[in-house]
Amino acid sequence: MRLLNRPLGRLSRYRRGPLAGLLVVLLGLLLTGGLYAAFSPASASEDNSAAQIKQGHQLFLVGCSFCHGNNGQGVKTLDGNQLGPALVGVGAAAVDFQVGTGRMPAVKPGPQVPQKEQAYTPDEIAALAAYVASLGPGPAIPTASDYSIDHMTDEQRQEAIVRGGAIFRTNCSACHNFEGSGGAMPNGGFAPKIRGVEPKYIFEAMLTGPQAMDNFSNGNLSVEEKQDIIAYLQSLQDNPDYGGFGLGGIGPVSEGVFAWLLGIGSLVGVATWIAAHTARSSKQKAES
Amino acid sequence: MSLDTSKIADTNSGTAATAKKPGKAGAVAGWADDRLGLATLMRKNLRKVFPDHWSFMLGEIALWSFVILLLTGTFLTLWFTPSMSESVYEGSYSQLRGVPMSDAYASTLHISFDVRGGLLMRQMHHWSANLFIAAMFVHMMRTFLTGAFRKPRELNWVIGATLLLLGILEGFAGYSLPDDLLSGTGLRIADGLIKATPVVGSYMSFFLFGGEFPGDVLIPRLYILHVLLIPGLLLALIGAHMLLLVFHKHTQWPGPGRTEQNVVGYPMLPVYAAKAGGFFFMVFGVTALMGALLSINPVWKYGPYDPSQVTAGSQPDWYMGIAEGLLRIMPNWETHIWGHTISWNVMIPGQIAPFLLFGMVIGWPFLEQWVTGDRREHHLLQRPRNAPTRTAFMAAMVTEYGLLWAAGGNDILATHFHWSLNSITYFMRTAIFVVPPIVFYVTRRWCIGLQRADNNRVLHGYETGIIMRSPDGGYSERHLPIGEASAYTLTARQRDEIHEVDSDVDENGVVAPGTRAERIRAKLSKGMFADNVQKPTAEELEEARHHAEHTHELESGLDHPASGHEFDDHALRDADDVPLRQH
Numbered sequence: 001m002r003l004l005n006r007p008l009g010r011l012s013r014y015r016r017g018p019l020a021g022l023l024v025v026l027l028g029l030l031l032t033g034g035l036y037a038a039f040s041p042a043s044a045s046e047d048n049s050a051a052q053i054k055q056g057h058q059l060f061l062v063g064c065s066f067c068h069g070n071n072g073q074g075v076k077t078l079d080g081n082q083l084g085p086a087l088v089g090v091g092a093a094a095v096d097f098q099v100g101t102g103r104m105p106a107v108k109p110g111p112q113v114p115q116k117e118q119a120y121t122p123d124e125i126a127a128l129a130a131y132v133a134s135l136g137p138g139p140a141i142p143t144a145s146d147y148s149i150d151h152m153t154d155e156q157r158q159e160a161i162v163r164g165g166a167i168f169r170t171n172c173s174a175c176h177n178f179e180g181s182g183g184a185m186p187n188g189g190f191a192p193k194i195r196g197v198e199p200k201y202i203f204e205a206m207l208t209g210p211q212a213m214d215n216f217s218n219g220n221l222s223v224e225e226k227q228d229i230i231a232y233l234q235s236l237q238d239n240p241d242y243g244g245f246g247l248g249g250i251g252p253v254s255e256g257v258f259a260w261l262l263g264i265g266s267l268v269g270v271a272t273w274i275a276a277h278t279a280r281s282s283k284q285k286a287e288s
Numbered sequence: 289m290s291l292d293t294s295k296i297a298d299t300n301s302g303t304a305a306t307a308k309k310p311g312k313a314g315a316v317a318g319w320a321d322d323r324l325g326l327a328t329l330m331r332k333n334l335r336k337v338f339p340d341h342w343s344f345m346l347g348e349i350a351l352w353s354f355v356i357l358l359l360t361g362t363f364l365t366l367w368f369t370p371s372m373s374e375s376v377y378e379g380s381y382s383q384l385r386g387v388p389m390s391d392a393y394a395s396t397l398h399i400s401f402d403v404r405g406g407l408l409m410r411q412m413h414h415w416s417a418n419l420f421i422a423a424m425f426v427h428m429m430r431t432f433l434t435g436a437f438r439k440p441r442e443l444n445w446v447i448g449a450t451l452l453l454l455g456i457l458e459g460f461a462g463y464s465l466p467d468d469l470l471s472g473t474g475l476r477i478a479d480g481l482i483k484a485t486p487v488v489g490s491y492m493s494f495f496l497f498g499g500e501f502p503g504d505v506l507i508p509r510l511y512i513l514h515v516l517l518i519p520g521l522l523l524a525l526i527g528a529h530m531l532l533l534v535f536h537k538h539t540q541w542p543g544p545g546r547t548e549q550n551v552v553g554y555p556m557l558p559v560y561a562a563k564a565g566g567f568f569f570m571v572f573g574v575t576a577l578m579g580a581l582l583s584i585n586p587v588w589k590y591g592p593y594d595p596s597q598v599t600a601g602s603q604p605d606w607y608m609g610i611a612e613g614l615l616r617i618m619p620n621w622e623t624h625i626w627g628h629t630i631s632w633n634v635m636i637p638g639q640i641a642p643f644l645l646f647g648m649v650i651g652w653p654f655l656e657q658w659v660t661g662d663r664r665e666h667h668l669l670q671r672p673r674n675a676p677t678r679t680a681f682m683a684a685m686v687t688e689y690g691l692l693w694a695a696g697g698n699d700i701l702a703t704h705f706h707w708s709l710n711s712i713t714y715f716m717r718t719a720i721f722v723v724p725p726i727v728f729y730v731t732r733r734w735c736i737g738l739q740r741a742d743n744n745r746v747l748h749g750y751e752t753g754i755i756m757r758s759p760d761g762g763y764s765e766r767h768l769p770i771g772e773a774s775a776y777t778l779t780a781r782q783r784d785e786i787h788e789v790d791s792d793v794d795e796n797g798v799v800a801p802g803t804r805a806e807r808i809r810a811k812l813s814k815g816m817f818a819d820n821v822q823k824p825t826a827e828e829l830e831e832a833r834h835h836a837e838h839t840h841e842l843e844s845g846l847d848h849p850a851s852g853h854e855f856d857d858h859a860l861r862d863a864d865d866v867p868l869r870q871h
């Protein structure tokens with residue numbers, strides 16, 4: 001204790017010196033930064049060559065900076081709304097998702113940016129992603145080994161589907177509906193239908209939490225759990241509709257519509273037919 | 289209308305006109321008849337006459353749906369396990385194999401996937417439940433709009449309303465039985481509604497659920513309600529409903545030969561029974577087709593109930609839709625007093641408003657009776673246009689219902705039409721107060737306009753579509769008188785009488801008791817009937833006839849479209865002439 005205390009004690013003499021605070025903050029920053037870089041899933045730099053980042057920046061200046069700022073710092077409108085949010089730290093995965101699904105570049109402001117045709121080639125997307133990743137560390141683009149479920153045996157897959165169903169109902173169905181048919185969000189937003197979305201984008205959506213969606217980082221839902229969800233969504237796609245025509249998979253509202261329009265509609269038609277039928281024949285009888 | 293009744297029975301006397309020597313079956317029947325007196329009863333009822341109109345068969349849809357519910361429901365009971373104890377699913381639906389779930393849910397999966405025909409039966413049961421209640425609604429609307437609830441049928445009106453309420457309750461209980469995610473969510477809302485009762489809410493909820501929600505006793509309890517208690521009540525009330533129907537005899541549309549004292553139609557046997565029987569098979573067929581082709585309540589997709597889960601698109605069956613809509617658009621009002629919360633936000637939409645709306649519709653006939661003071665029996669129906677205020681009231685209520693329905697599906701509207709959830713909510717909050725009065729006003733004026741058109745037809749004949757040009761160049765449309773039968777039908781209604789307060793003081797000059805009520809009555813009477821168009825008087829009719837005869841001296845009495853030759857010399861020409869128009 002003493003041995004340890006002495007140097008510390010000496011140090012503590014300078015504790016209240018003018019530069020000490022600054023030093024501590026710097027040290028702390030360095031430490032956390034280093035730790036983050038060491039442990040964060042995305043080590044931004046390394047394989048992204050400087051050239052790619054540069055190409056990405058060029059593309060960004062042309063296609064994205066209008067809303068996201070020349071350095072991805074975000075742009076505010078005069079009345080304080082966000083034209084485009086800051087992209088520092090959203091990571092390559094977010095860019096790959098947003099541009100890959102055709103959401104970005106957005107065309108006009110609105111409650112939610114709709115999906116369109118992809119506007120960039122895969123190479124360009126990679127460049128944009130590299131550039132945005134260089135702005136600050138964030139989730140990297142997942143690789144096939146992350147999101148692919150092809151390696152599973154039939155049995156593993158079966159288990160994954162069962163687990164995935166439970167995870168899905170707990171975490172996703174509230175917004176995306178029990179069958180992944182989508183649902184409404186406040187103020188004109190919506191959670192889209194997610195049956196039939198590519199596994200990579202499902203993975204990235206969870207990783208980056210676009211718009212109103214929560215962020216399901218790998219610490220929150222592990223890579224395996226994400227694969228379970230992907231397997232489950234895939235199985236919804238593969239399953240036959242056991243009960244017949246599924247009426248859109250949106251629950252009892254469409255059932256009610258069918259009960260009234262088809263059920264009551266046709267039965268009233270039948271009733272009219274039965275009642276009219278004899279009336280007509282009797283009329284003819286009466287006349288003849 | 290001339291049906292040869294001689295084939296059905298040719299005697300009214302006490303002895304039936306049967307074969308002289310009864311065979312074996314006849315002997316048994318005779319034995320039974322001696323003890324039960326059925327023959328006399330049956331003879332009378334088999335020759336009961338039923339009038340014919342499509343709208344008289346709406347109640348039958350409900351009746352036959354109920355029969356289908358009994359049949360399919362009994363099938364389901366053979367495999368359904370009403371228990372909330374938990375086990376791990378090992379059945380053949382692989383997506384849920386290994387998931388812990390209640391026995392109720394597991395047995396529903398079992399019925400769906402492992403029982404032969406089970407899924408078909410489940411789907412038929414559910415579709416017919418939806419049809420059952422929908423049919424009751426349209427049947428009730430027809431009774432309402434035609435004034436069939438008037439004396440002596442008030443009691444049957446009340447029985448019908450009770451049937452409707454019980455049907456909805458039965459449906460909700462059934463919806464909750466499979467213990468899937470949606471039924472659990474529905475029960476959670478029911479729990480909330482109960483808990484919103486001031487002071488005793490929590491106690492009632494604990495009592496019902498046997499502890500904190502969801503507990504483990506509810507499904508067995510609901511099961512008894514669903515398969516025993518409510519069906520028993522429904523059966524008894526349907527029996528009473530039908531008995532009263534036979535006792536009162538069916539109402540009929542006015543027309544030549546149809547009076548308040550008779551019923552014109554077909555006898556129970558063979559015509560009506562054949563029709564009704566045929567209709568049963570039609571209803572069964574439609575239900576079976578829907579059950580076979582259209583998925584309903586795919587519980588395996590919802591997953592077992594887990595209070596920590598919820599899904600977008602959580603909705604009740606349609607008949608609970610208005611309660612859902614009310615809840616969804618209700619502002620978040622709460623009052624806190626002495627550490628208690630009064631949840632207006634749940635109480636008003638859940639406990640007060642639905643019953644208020646329902647009560648208004650059920651109560652209307654009694655209000656009307658009080659206002660008119662009409663104590664006569666009515667066996668002839670009214671056309672909806674001849675009761676403009678009543679018809680308009682129903683139209684407004686239907687509108688209100690529709691709006692609340694839409695509010696209950698606001699998320700589906702939002703995603704399918706790209707509207708904002710918030711805007712829908714704000715719109716609905718205003719619309720449910722503004723739109724029904726507008727609909728009321730428009731419908732009322734519309735009915736009155738139709739009444740006027742009817743009078744015109746009676747007085748001035750119908751529009752032939754024949755345009756005549758007079759020598760001086762003016763154009764006019766020709767009218768032709770309608771037939772006697774149509775004229776009779778159009779005028780076979782009673783005049784509305786407007787109630788007036790005789791005098792608000794009694795002979796001593798003191799304000800008479802009950803004057804206030806009388807004044808309200810007079811006001812309502814004026815509001816309900818003063819604007820109605822009354823049928824033409826005999827003098828008006830005479831005068832119009834005279835006038836018409838004078839103008840075109842035609843007494844053709846056509847009810848079919850005019851051939852176009854009424855006003856030209858076609859009849860004078862050769863038959864070989866090319867006719868102007870085919871008729």
Ligand code: HEM
Binds near residue numbers: 354358420516
């Ligand atoms: C008295 C005859 C009835 C019996 C014995 C019966 C029995 C049952 C049983 C055992 C279930 C649960 C089985 C399952 O869905 O897997 C059930 C469900 C249900 N019942 Fe009934 N029921 C009867 C009448 C009714 C009536 C009159 C209604 C409607 C007004 C109704 C509406 C429902 C509904 C909506 C369900 C849920 C079905 C599903 O989840 O697919 N039932 N019934």
